[in-house]
Amino acid sequence: MKRALSAVAALVAMVAVVAGCGTGGPESIVDKDTLVIAVRSDLPYVGFRKPDGSFEGFDVDVARYVAGKLGKDFSLVPVLAADREKVLVDGRADMVVATYTISQDRKATVLFAGPYHISYQDILTRRDDPIGNVRELAGRKICEVRGANAAQRVVEERKVAAEVVPFADYQACLAGLKNRQVDAVTTNDVILAGLAMQDGSGLRLSNARFNEQRSGIGLPRGDVPGCEAVNRAITDMYQDGTAAKLLHTWFDASGLDLSTIAVPQFEGCS
Amino acid sequence: MTVVSVRVPPAPARRSVPGRIRVISGVTAGCLVLLFAALAAGGLTVRDGLQVIGRDAGPQVVATAGLYLALSDMDAVVADVLVMGDAYERERDKATARYEQRRSEANQALLKAFELSGDNEAERRTVQSVLDGLGAYERLAGQALLLNERSPHPPGPPPEAVVRLYRQATDLMRLMLLPQAYNLTLENGTIVRRTYDDKATTVPLLRGTVVLAGLLAVGCLVWLQVYLARRFRRVFGPALLIATLAVAASTVVGAAALGQNEQALREAKSAGFDSVLALARARAISNSMQGDQSRYLLDKERADTYEHTYLDKSLSLLYVEAGNLETYHAKVADNSGGFRGLLGPELVGAKGAQVEEAYQRFQAADTTFRTLAADGRVGEAVAARLDPVSAAFGAYDRSLVALADEHESVFDRAIDRGESTLGGLWLLLPFAAGVIGLLVVTGVWPRLKEYR
Numbered sequence: 001m002k003r004a005l006s007a008v009a010a011l012v013a014m015v016a017v018v019a020g021c022g023t024g025g026p027e028s029i030v031d032k033d034t035l036v037i038a039v040r041s042d043l044p045y046v047g048f049r050k051p052d053g054s055f056e057g058f059d060v061d062v063a064r065y066v067a068g069k070l071g072k073d074f075s076l077v078p079v080l081a082a083d084r085e086k087v088l089v090d091g092r093a094d095m096v097v098a099t100y101t102i103s104q105d106r107k108a109t110v111l112f113a114g115p116y117h118i119s120y121q122d123i124l125t126r127r128d129d130p131i132g133n134v135r136e137l138a139g140r141k142i143c144e145v146r147g148a149n150a151a152q153r154v155v156e157e158r159k160v161a162a163e164v165v166p167f168a169d170y171q172a173c174l175a176g177l178k179n180r181q182v183d184a185v186t187t188n189d190v191i192l193a194g195l196a197m198q199d200g201s202g203l204r205l206s207n208a209r210f211n212e213q214r215s216g217i218g219l220p221r222g223d224v225p226g227c228e229a230v231n232r233a234i235t236d237m238y239q240d241g242t243a244a245k246l247l248h249t250w251f252d253a254s255g256l257d258l259s260t261i262a263v264p265q266f267e268g269c270s
Numbered sequence: 271m272t273v274v275s276v277r278v279p280p281a282p283a284r285r286s287v288p289g290r291i292r293v294i295s296g297v298t299a300g301c302l303v304l305l306f307a308a309l310a311a312g313g314l315t316v317r318d319g320l321q322v323i324g325r326d327a328g329p330q331v332v333a334t335a336g337l338y339l340a341l342s343d344m345d346a347v348v349a350d351v352l353v354m355g356d357a358y359e360r361e362r363d364k365a366t367a368r369y370e371q372r373r374s375e376a377n378q379a380l381l382k383a384f385e386l387s388g389d390n391e392a393e394r395r396t397v398q399s400v401l402d403g404l405g406a407y408e409r410l411a412g413q414a415l416l417l418n419e420r421s422p423h424p425p426g427p428p429p430e431a432v433v434r435l436y437r438q439a440t441d442l443m444r445l446m447l448l449p450q451a452y453n454l455t456l457e458n459g460t461i462v463r464r465t466y467d468d469k470a471t472t473v474p475l476l477r478g479t480v481v482l483a484g485l486l487a488v489g490c491l492v493w494l495q496v497y498l499a500r501r502f503r504r505v506f507g508p509a510l511l512i513a514t515l516a517v518a519a520s521t522v523v524g525a526a527a528l529g530q531n532e533q534a535l536r537e538a539k540s541a542g543f544d545s546v547l548a549l550a551r552a553r554a555i556s557n558s559m560q561g562d563q564s565r566y567l568l569d570k571e572r573a574d575t576y577e578h579t580y581l582d583k584s585l586s587l588l589y590v591e592a593g594n595l596e597t598y599h600a601k602v603a604d605n606s607g608g609f610r611g612l613l614g615p616e617l618v619g620a621k622g623a624q625v626e627e628a629y630q631r632f633q634a635a636d637t638t639f640r641t642l643a644a645d646g647r648v649g650e651a652v653a654a655r656l657d658p659v660s661a662a663f664g665a666y667d668r669s670l671v672a673l674a675d676e677h678e679s680v681f682d683r684a685i686d687r688g689e690s691t692l693g694g695l696w697l698l699l700p701f702a703a704g705v706i707g708l709l710v711v712t713g714v715w716p717r718l719k720e721y722r
Contacts, residue, residue, distance in 0.1 A: 104585045104611065118445070120575070134574060157581070158574060161579035197605075210574040214580065228460040232392075235453065239395060260441055265449035268456050268551060270544075
């Protein structure tokens, strides 16, 4: 009797193992114990590496919240705009929280959870420059940071004949603005607000708000369960008031319009 | 073994025969319990899957998508009325009626969504929050409409004060209410995917267990009969023979029923639900696109943003590589088939082809509309928006509905089929278990009695 029962048990267990192996696919972040999260290191108030090597900013706090909601330990690694796709594809990071604007062509290689924040494309100029909207960039020099598509959008999508000058990162861009190599920096308003606050020399944000920019959380393509779990975490972040608290903490002093803070319309994980 | 028991002295042999019968019967009973437990567990798992996918989350997708459409259209209608100015009296009356209708649809959808949210706290909070916001929206939209009526203007952008009021209303709608409705739809997609993935691994496992337990039970019954035949020199035990056949039949029927249910769930999910969800999302995004057209006319200061969101949404529906709207229009008009984006995989079959054509016509109408607006012919642009563009959008929207209906009926049929198969299984299960148990006892009991 015992022998027969143990034989039955062994067979059942075998069936279970065989069936369990059937569900292949890439490992989801949900199944990992620790996450490597890539954040920007060059964007003050957004994703910034302090001299002691630690990170701070809105994106960093969002990353921390999401990892907490997923119940994961995490480590942060710096990523530049141009490398955001690469770190996900070659597995150096499990998640990218780096003002990563969702776009359809990026979706071919990356899965986006969120957006966790909607920002707008805006223009940063020197205090004495009267540029007030995107059309007034015609004939002016604007900075383009490698890997970001904001400047390109001015020229291609808005068809404004601005002269695009490439720079390695926003610090170089800002220096270029101040020493008149370029006349304007255009990208997400949160990035510009952070740069202007850190600079403190009175650079001017025009509040032109001409393109909606949806910042998503980048995940390896195919990790649908992970994406859905992150979306739930983002919903919680807005419903429990954390999102509002973080936005006010980081951007209250910046002059950004924080009148509407609401959970953004998600991109969907499929 | 038999040889051994024949050789041992009579007294111990007399004790060992009933003992052995009991052991074999016990193992048989164990296998039967495992068989029926696995069948019952399979049935329960499938029932849970059919309930969640077919009766909760599936309908919730339809309800929440309906909510999004009603809300989005309310905001688009308000924008339409505001750009009509002091002309288009007849259209304005029609628009007002449409606004009322959409509001009532939104209320109904909210009630339904609340009912279907069951004990899902996050969903309930969301429905509550939309309900609250809708009141505020109606107040702001009402103020904008009233002020617009008091400040006559030709077709085109209304006075600045009206625009400012509308901006508050549309921001509330687009940035706070619509995302919540859309995310509710997505959340139900998540629930369905998780439930399906769970069932798609559990049900085959249980089905394997059913087959295994069934085979073991049949083996045990045969063993029991062979033993009894040898011991008692009877060739047939009719009761046990029938029991064996009944176990074999239950195993085959039960495993087949679970297999059919697995298939029904797969079909409901892959051929029905996934497309219903994708098309519901596409309809929602499309509706907000046509609203963006009116808002683009209405608010000069934000015209660039509204054009951008229109392009962004177009790209998410049918993706072609295009850096601006002009290129997009041209490529959509030229291209036939092979699109990526939300709608891409859905554009198959006759109804899918109709959607593609209707979408191309809608984008063509948009091309004309944008050209008029860009040339400063505002009055003509308003006229284009109110007639040819709206008509093209209506046709496109209807084609989406027709395609979604097709998938919805696949979904409903699969769920119905699953439920009726399951109903049959529930009928069979207690009956078969009872009869088989009885037969085994009838077959074994008289033999044991001989030793009393």
